[in-house]
Amino acid sequence: MSRPSLPVNEAIEMRRSTKDFNDTPIDPEVLDEILRLTVAAPSSWNLQPWRIVVIDQAEDREKLHAACFNQRQVLEAPVTLVFAVDHQSWKADMEQVIEQAREREAWPDSYCEIARQAIPGGQTALEKAGLLREYAIKDAMIAATHSVLAATGMGLKTTFMNGWMEPAVKEVIGAGDREEISIAVLVTLGHADEVLPNPGRLPADKTVYRHRLA
Ligand SMILES: Cc1cc2nc3c(=O)[nH]c(=O)nc-3n(C[C@H](O)[C@H](O)[C@H](O)COP(=O)(O)O)c2cc1C
Numbered sequence: 001m002s003r004p005s006l007p008v009n010e011a012i013e014m015r016r017s018t019k020d021f022n023d024t025p026i027d028p029e030v031l032d033e034i035l036r037l038t039v040a041a042p043s044s045w046n047l048q049p050w051r052i053v054v055i056d057q058a059e060d061r062e063k064l065h066a067a068c069f070n071q072r073q074v075l076e077a078p079v080t081l082v083f084a085v086d087h088q089s090w091k092a093d094m095e096q097v098i099e100q101a102r103e104r105e106a107w108p109d110s111y112c113e114i115a116r117q118a119i120p121g122g123q124t125a126l127e128k129a130g131l132l133r134e135y136a137i138k139d140a141m142i143a144a145t146h147s148v149l150a151a152t153g154m155g156l157k158t159t160f161m162n163g164w165m166e167p168a169v170k171e172v173i174g175a176g177d178r179e180e181i182s183i184a185v186l187v188t189l190g191h192a193d194e195v196l197p198n199p200g201r202l203p204a205d206k207t208v209y210r211h212r213l214a
């Protein structure tokens with residue numbers, strides 16, 4: 001179901017990292033819509049290595065709060081999304097991804113055959129170079145950005161979070177002993193009465209270049 005939402009450019013302008021959430025719960029339909037738009041994100045070869053865990057139970061929120069150096073927003077926000085990745089999931093998912101794209105006539109047969117050859121070769125090369133985890137995390141960060149903009153568009157407040165201890169976060173999501181799982185980022189979601197002002201950005205001539213870096 002599609003819900004009323006801000007245009008993307010307004011959601012981008014409105015989004016602010018929020019540390020003080022109030023007690024208002026998130027409408028379950030809104031959360032479902034955020035998750036639907038989150039997993040609509042693109043990914044390398046459409047392999048979707050993200051594994052997103054919704055943390056909304058009081059006990060889990062307390063454990064996650066401790067895993068996040070006691071950052072208060074994790075305790076205050078009704079929901080935190082843990083964006084984990086499974087670096088090995090491509091092996092099990094590749095055929096389903098290709099077949100679905102073929103059935104939907106998104107990928108012609110010839111491209112499906114290329115994908116069947118290229119995905120294992122590419123993923124194995126990435127693994128040898130020690131980059132498989134990094135590439136999965138790139139995909140998850142894009143999905144996390146979808147979640148934040150979708151949530152902002154529907155009136156929620158959010159915070160991206162890198163401040164956490166990976167082993168402890170993996171314990172909370174039940175993946176403490178799984179080496180193929182890494183944590184990309186956390187996103188808190190909820191309502192807030194006030195948000196911090198925009199802290200501003202570096203001047204664009206320091207971060208955006210035409211043709212070459214200076
Ligand atoms: C990847 C990422 C990780 C972040 N980690 C944290 C965090 O652990 N705790 C926190 O309070 N804010 C965190 N932030 C929020 C940043 O401090 C914030 O985005 C930045 O100051 C710009 O403010 P704005 O989001 O309101 O534009 C993070 C932001 C990003 C994008």
